[in-house]
Amino acid sequence: MASAHPVVIVTGASRGYGAAIVRELFSINKQVRVVGVARSEYLLRNLQHALPAGQFEFVVGDLVDDKVAQQVVETTVAKYGRIDGVVFNAGVLEPMGPAADIPLAGVKHLFDVNLFSVLHLTQLTLPHLRASKGRAIYVSSGAATNAYHGWVAYNMSKAALNMLAANVGAEEPDVTAVSVRPGxxxxxxxxxxxxxxxxxxxxxxxxxxxxxxxxxxxIPPEVSGHVVAQLALKAPKELSGQFLDWQADVLAEFQKHPTA
Missing domain, CATH: 1.10.287 (Helix Hairpins)
Known part of the structure; x- marks a missing residue:
């Protein structure tokens, strides 16, 4: 169950959507502890400087490297003692091109990033998520269910990611797994x-x-990212295994509302 100081891992955390999710986690819960993962130490360090001291740790590296994934889990547990949530955000779009001639080596690399590294980190974090009754939130895409010309590799990887989330939801009674279309x-x-x-x-x-x-x-990344951050902290078990649009009716309570 969630602690007073929930601990969340966010991949692809150095910029864009990942960095927005990190910031939104802190806007929702001032006591949250976050471990960010990305390849840019400079951007991660800048993000750390903008957040409460001692509450954001980071690991620099490519999650395609199995040792980096292991380091993420070890760092999180050593620093904060538990894992309550994981946001699987890191991903790539290239190579773009039609199925007839897209380079196979590029497709394999895309799957390493978008799917196989996600599966590996899922496997490493599941024992901790079971213990905390935590949440695994997978950042998917509308491309998972729509055929877009020139996006065959990306489309396939996101469709497979949705099935990973669905299976985790079906197989893990103590873990809530949700995949999200971020817009x-x-x-x-x-x-x-x-x-x-x-x-x-x-x-x-x-x-x-x-x-x-x-x-x-x-869509401003912080607006959609707020929903993902809320899910990482609060997603109810009845959502487990589902693929949801960030504006889905069942997520109405998790939307970011303008401040007065």
């Missing part, structure tokens, strides 16, 4: 799509993302 976020991934998608995506799809940016309708 079209105003992050570096969208900037990458705008910059690189013109040569790799159909024109209408690339134009859609350009339009979303130009009209200012991309």
């Amino acid at each position: 079209v976020l105003d992050t570096d991934m969208q900037a990458h799509i705008r910059a690189e998608g013109g040569s790799k995506l159909p024109k209408d799809m690339h134009d859609y993302f350009l339009k979303r940016h130009d009209e200012g309708s991309l």
Whole structure:
């Protein structure tokens, strides 16, 4: 069960959606302890300096490396004594391209990042999540259930991620596992799509993302990230195994409301 000082691991924590989730965890619970994981020590250290002293630890490395995943768990338990939640946020979009000619080596790397490293960290953290009756929150995508031209690798990995979350939900009575569609976020991934998608995506799809940016309708990462942070701290057991849009009716109480 959750402690007075819940302990949450967030992967891909150095920037964008991951960093927003970290900040929102602190906005929800001032006593939270967080361990962030990413490849940039500089960005992680900057984030640490902006958070309460002693309440944010980080591990620098690529979770594709099994030793980094082990270090994350060991660091978290040594520093804070428990694990109450894990937000599996780290992921990559490349390689983009159609199934007919996408480079297989690139697809394998994408799956290493988006799926196999997630499965490994899930395996390492489950004993601790069972003990705390904790929560595993998987950041998925609308691409998990929709075929987007040029996104075959990403689509497949997110569909598989949803099934991982569903299985954890079915198999682990003491753990709550939820996968979340975060919406079209105003992050570096969208900037990458705008910059690189013109040569790799159909024109209408690339134009859609350009339009979303130009009209200012991309979702601020902290708004959607607030919901994920709430789930990491408070997701009820009845949601376990589900794939939910961040604006789903069942998540209404977890939405970020404007301050007066």
